[in-house]
Amino acid sequence: MGRYQCAYNCDHSSNSDVKFFKFPLYNPRKLKKWLINMKWKDWAPTRFSVLCINHFEEQYIDRTGKSVTLREDAVPTIFLATDNTQKKKAPINPRRKRHKPPGAKGSEKDSAQSTTTTPTTAKQGVHNKEPNQAEQEPPGDAKKSDKWRIIVDEGLMMIESFPHFFHGDYCVPQNIQWAPDLDVSTEKKPVENVIEVTEPWQWLGLDVRGPLPQTLNGHKYILTVTDYYSKWVEAVPMQSCLPSHVAKNIVDVIAHFGYPLRILSRLPHDIVHKINRELKDQLKVTMALVVYHQQTGTADLTTPQLIDRMVSDLIEEHATDWDVYLPAKVVSLCFKEQSTTKERPFSVLCCKGLKPVQSPRGLNYAYSKIRESVFVVR
Incomplete structure (x- = not known):
């Protein structure tokens, strides 16, 4: 089954043997480190976002168990080391364009190094809101709105093997990807129902x-x-x-x-x-x-x-x-x-x-x- 690119210019998405890991959405401090290293502007991961194992140093990878996992302190550090990764904004799906917040334009160098971009990124992650929280949003300019979402049970975010077919708009979608479980088993279980x-x-x-x-x-x-x-x-x-x-x-x-x-x-x-x-x-x-x-x-x-x-x-x-x-x-x-x-x-x-x-x-x-x-x- 085809896979999305997991990062800018990543060539490992088509390899079925490559291991993918979800973003630590429930650990804000750790998530912040991941995003700073990735150096994207105006992008926030969702439960559908993943990175492949090739962006992590060997010291962060645990291969002792039945399946390959990340260590607790794992942070992705291996990305394309060119100026383009700092200057290029995160690819935007032309079918689902975002509205730029005022003041988003700035120097590329500052955007890659300054931590002030993190609060802006966090504000755009509206995927974890409860329906009643969405009802309490103050009315504003119709053209300046956070990205819409499909309202789902938050418990679905914790379900392993959930289809990651949106990939959080981190890159242009190509095909459907199923993110593997951390405790995946090689044994095929028959579907009873x-x-x-x-x-x-x-x-x-x-x-x-x-x-x-x-x-x-x-x-x-x-x-x-x-x-x-x-x-x-x-x-x-x-x-x-x-x-x-x-x-x-x-x-x-x-x-x-x-x-x-x-x-x-x-x-x-x-x-x-x-x-x-x-x-x-x-x-x-x-x-x-x-x-x-x-x-x-x-x-x-x-x-x-x-x-x-x-x-x-x-x-x-x-x-x-x-x-x-x-x-x-x-x-x-x-x-x-x-x-x-x-x-x-x-x-x-x-x-x-x-x-x-x-x-x-x-x-x-x-x-x-x-x-x-x-x-x-x-």
């Missing part, structure tokens, strides 16, 4: 993206619901990511397309619980329709990337009224041929003669099995 997605509108994925630049209508978030089989996307703007707002929009989606088997979400556990409570009150049902599952964003890899690109383009082109242009963008996604299915989502979902299911659909297994299962789209 597999749930196959065989029809449209069986299993859906739910995500909330934001906070985005606030529009004139007060919208700051986008709720997306994706059908894993047909790749159909529903996206609606929201003023808040409160459970009641999420539930209301789920009710609207069900009213148009009927009941799915269940909806997977990587929102925090307590938020999922509150959404289900709201749905029970609004739909008068007894079952929980939304299920917490860490595979929500990886059961279908292509569609989330298309949605991310759509959102980034929207806020870049229409910062103050992106909510007005959102429906047209979503329609364009659903009427284009999908690279994985080679069909248009509209054709798969709406032209097969399937009638919407008007009542909740039962399952033959418990919710605990759903959470432990791997979803495969057939």
Whole structure:
């Protein structure tokens, strides 16, 4: 499987034998040392960011165990020793441009040596905020906003073998990378629980993206619901990511397309619980329709990337009224041929003669099995 470049001009990303390590996001002092040595301007790592073993001296590498790990005091020190590494800013994905904060321009030499750039970098790391913290952000200029994110349970950051397909915008994405566990085993364990997605509108994925630049209508978030089989996307703007707002929009989606088997979400556990409570009150049902599952964003890899690109383009082109242009963008996604299915989502979902299911659909297994299962789209 292909790998991203782990640093500027790193040539080891395509080597499957190279070991990768995550950034010490939970150790601010250690993280600061890593970032100073890397000498990038205006960049902050996320849980998807990794560096390969070739950037660490042998004294920092522990090879005594079953797998290669970093020692506690490990700091990357091996980078391209040219002036370009200090002068060149971190590569920016053209599909997800950042807004430069005022005063970001300065001399290259000072940016590489001065520690005053560290607070600026830390301010841009909004990935660890709780949803309720995002709600308390003071309103400001719509064009000067921190980078949006997909709101997920913070517990996912601690899960090993989580797909690192974003790589924190540290370099231009090329392919999907899976960061190896520190305690990886060479033994292949069979997957016991597999749930196959065989029809449209069986299993859906739910995500909330934001906070985005606030529009004139007060919208700051986008709720997306994706059908894993047909790749159909529903996206609606929201003023808040409160459970009641999420539930209301789920009710609207069900009213148009009927009941799915269940909806997977990587929102925090307590938020999922509150959404289900709201749905029970609004739909008068007894079952929980939304299920917490860490595979929500990886059961279908292509569609989330298309949605991310759509959102980034929207806020870049229409910062103050992106909510007005959102429906047209979503329609364009659903009427284009999908690279994985080679069909248009509209054709798969709406032209097969399937009638919407008007009542909740039962399952033959418990919710605990759903959470432990791997979803495969057939």
